[in-house]
Amino acid sequence: MYDLILANFARHVHLNEDEQQAVINRLQPKTYQRKERVLNAGDICKAVSFVVKGCLRLYHTDDNGNDHIVNFFAESWWAADVASLYSQKSAFYAIDALEDTDVLRLGIDSLEELYSFSPKFERFFRILTQNGFVIYQRRMTSAMSRPAIDRFHNFQKLFSDLEQRIAQKYIASYLGITPEFLSTMKKEKAKR
Amino acid sequence: MYDLILANFARHVHLNEDEQQAVINRLQPKTYQRKERVLNAGDICKAVSFVVKGCLRLYHTDDNGNDHIVNFFAESWWAADVASLYSQKSAFYAIDALEDTDVLRLGIDSLEELYSFSPKFERFFRILTQNGFVIYQRRMTSAMSRPAIDRFHNFQKLFSDLEQRIAQKYIASYLGITPEFLSTMKKEKAKR
DNA sequence: CGTCTATTTGAATGTACTCAAAAGCGGTGG
DNA sequence: CCACCGCTTTTGAGTACATTCAAATAGACG
16 A cells, blocks of 8 residues: 555665554545546645545646646655745645545655655655756746647656546647647647 | 945845955956857856856756757856756756856855855855745646646746747747647737 | 948738637537 | 536637837937
């Protein structure tokens, strides 16, 4: 049950027995049904969710009611509205489930206890934030300089199997284009 | 000379006398001429630069030779290729000066010494990274969902005076549009 | 004053969007 | 097991946003 999350910590820090127990004791397993909300925009994000199985999306709904997906969180990703989590102010983004999804939640209080328990935890989440910083910086550059078809290919590389698991309209939303245009793009591509 | 940078630290952490001295002793003042390179893409980013006066840009040059500006660093901003700085691998982005610019540099070694000296420094730079994370996440959403004219208005709000100081083509590059289109957009806007 | 670069303007083009309709697909109930 | 419902995807026509290329104009700097 906890293998996946411990392996994930191990990618950046080496936790001893006590530290592993400290995490495990604080994890709250939870299952979300497909389409169930994890976080509402405007609410305060009070936990970070490690995805064990399934897939969540982080997205913004604009004034015209159109969704714009910022990121997918499939297996071994950590999901949260980071701005809201760390400031404990209301969230700009919303989170919901694209598939039935099992997560392990760490509340903000648990998170801070872990920071006090061992600096390794602060280090681990600092590295996650740094990686996120880099991911979004690059995706922003890509959004502004690359045509949609290139961004689609990047998506395919980064999320390989996800394309088969979720509706195309979500992929279009992640790419910043309409579902119609994604459809025509794929047809064009197949023709050649 | 050090007022600005100490005020900047004070926004997130309260440094005592010793800690202030520890920073000041490690700062390397440096002046860049307009158009001078601070960091070449492909090189390793070995320092973070606090801008005291002037303006730097962080940008990527694509395969067609077009620049795409990721961010401006004017007074009181910290400039670095974060991915390269923390991994000490080659930089994806380049940095150069848009005006004659005075900076205070902190080398990666000094940075790590400061982290050991006091956890306040680690805290400070962690907060900077978190803020950057949020900025780029939002700008990515905006790049994909908002028309160029909206992004231009956001730029004007965020960087107020900068519009008067630097060439329009850099602003266009920051917005992810061509200088020609920025020009026509402004004409349209003036007409109404 | 002249040169170099930045900005403006305009025409033609391309990329992506909107709207509308048809086709496909998955689940549910009869 | 099939028929129907709701939702997703495809297709197409018309439009809008943004680019390319070229040329004219304006500004900055030595």
